[in-house]
Amino acid sequence: DQQVKQNSPSLSVQEGRISILNCDYTNSMFDYFLWYKKYPAEGPTFLISISSIKDKNEDGRFTVFLNKSAKHLSLHIVPSQPGDSAVYFCAAGVDSRDDKIIFGKGTRLHILP
Amino acid sequence: EPEVTQTPSHQVTQMGQEVILRCVPISNHLYFYWYRQILGQKVEFLVSFYNNEISEKSEIFDDQFSVERPDGSNFTLKIRSTKLEDSAMYFCASSKEYNSPLHFGNGTRLTVT
Numbered sequence A: 001d002q003q004v005k006q007n008s009p010s011l012s013v014q015e016g017r018i019s020i021l022n023c024d025y026t027n028s029m030f031d032y033f034l035w036y037k038k039y040p041a042e043g044p045t046f047l048i049s050i051s052s053i054k055d056k057n058e059d060g061r062f063t064v065f066l067n068k069s070a071k072h073l074s075l076h077i078v079p080s081q082p083g084d085s086a087v088y089f090c091a092a093g094v095d096s097r098d099d100k101i102i103f104g105k106g107t108r109l110h111i112l113p
Numbered sequence B: 001e002p003e004v005t006q007t008p009s010h011q012v013t014q015m016g017q018e019v020i021l022r023c024v025p026i027s028n029h030l031y032f033y034w035y036r037q038i039l040g041q042k043v044e045f046l047v048s049f050y051n052n053e054i055s056e057k058s059e060i061f062d063d064q065f066s067v068e069r070p071d072g073s074n075f076t077l078k079i080r081s082t083k084l085e086d087s088a089m090y091f092c093a094s095s096k097e098y099n100s101p102l103h104f105g106n107g108t109r110l111t112v113t
Helices: none
Strands: A010-014 A019-025 A032-038 A045-051 A056-059 A062-067 A072-077 A086-093 A107-112 B005-007 B010-013 B019-024 B031-037 B043-050 B053-057 B065-068 B075-079 B088-095 B108-112
Touching: A010 A019, A019 A032, A019 A086, A019 A107, A032 A062, A045 A056, A045 A062, A045 A072, A072 A086, B005 B088, B010 B019, B019 B031, B019 B088, B019 B108, B043 B065, B043 B075, B075 B088
Parallel strands: A010 A107, B010 B108
Antiparallel strands: A019 A072, A032 A045, A032 A086, A056 A062, A062 A072, A086 A107, B005 B019, B019 B075, B031 B043, B031 B088, B043 B053, B065 B075, B088 B108
16 A cells, blocks of 8 residues: 555756656645655655645755645755765655654656766 | 664574664654665554654564663664564664654664575
8 A cells, every 4th residue: 555656766867957756645634744865875864844734845955845636746956966866755644643654665866967 | 963873784684583673762852763674665664652652553563573662772673583574674763753854773784584
């Protein structure tokens, strides 16, 4: 039962361009969403989050967009840098009920020189 | 910056043996978690722990699994009788507040032979 789906296992983007990572969810109870970044041999690192009361949250080069009606969120990275090459996990949770979050399978982002 | 530390980084064990994976969460964090990632699959929630008891567990976390906070700093995951399918990367995480972003350790790679 994949409640959080990242349908692109990998993505390649030219350095300096915009990287767009997509995520879909099925559970309409989810009301907060997070993106984690993972380098090889390291644990996931929190990147940015968004609550369902907002449709956009920005932090430096990273912006997360939430479309509740489509149950879709995306992470935009602009401009993309070589250090952004990593696996990006979308995650979702229910703020008022659970203290766990559900992860997607991840998208491997390659930034090309 | 404070980190979640996990030991060992790699554990090899024979099927049927007991293993204990160790974690030292960030010192002022109150919520503790174990997640696992089977090779090529998504990061899966196992269990959350707060106030010296399990607050939530997934269906993966059956009777062969247990968690403990034996002192003020360590948080352990015990697998009583390991199976081949327990081979995975096990991540410990902690958070300061309920539903605040998780801080992950670098993981313990468990290989069951």
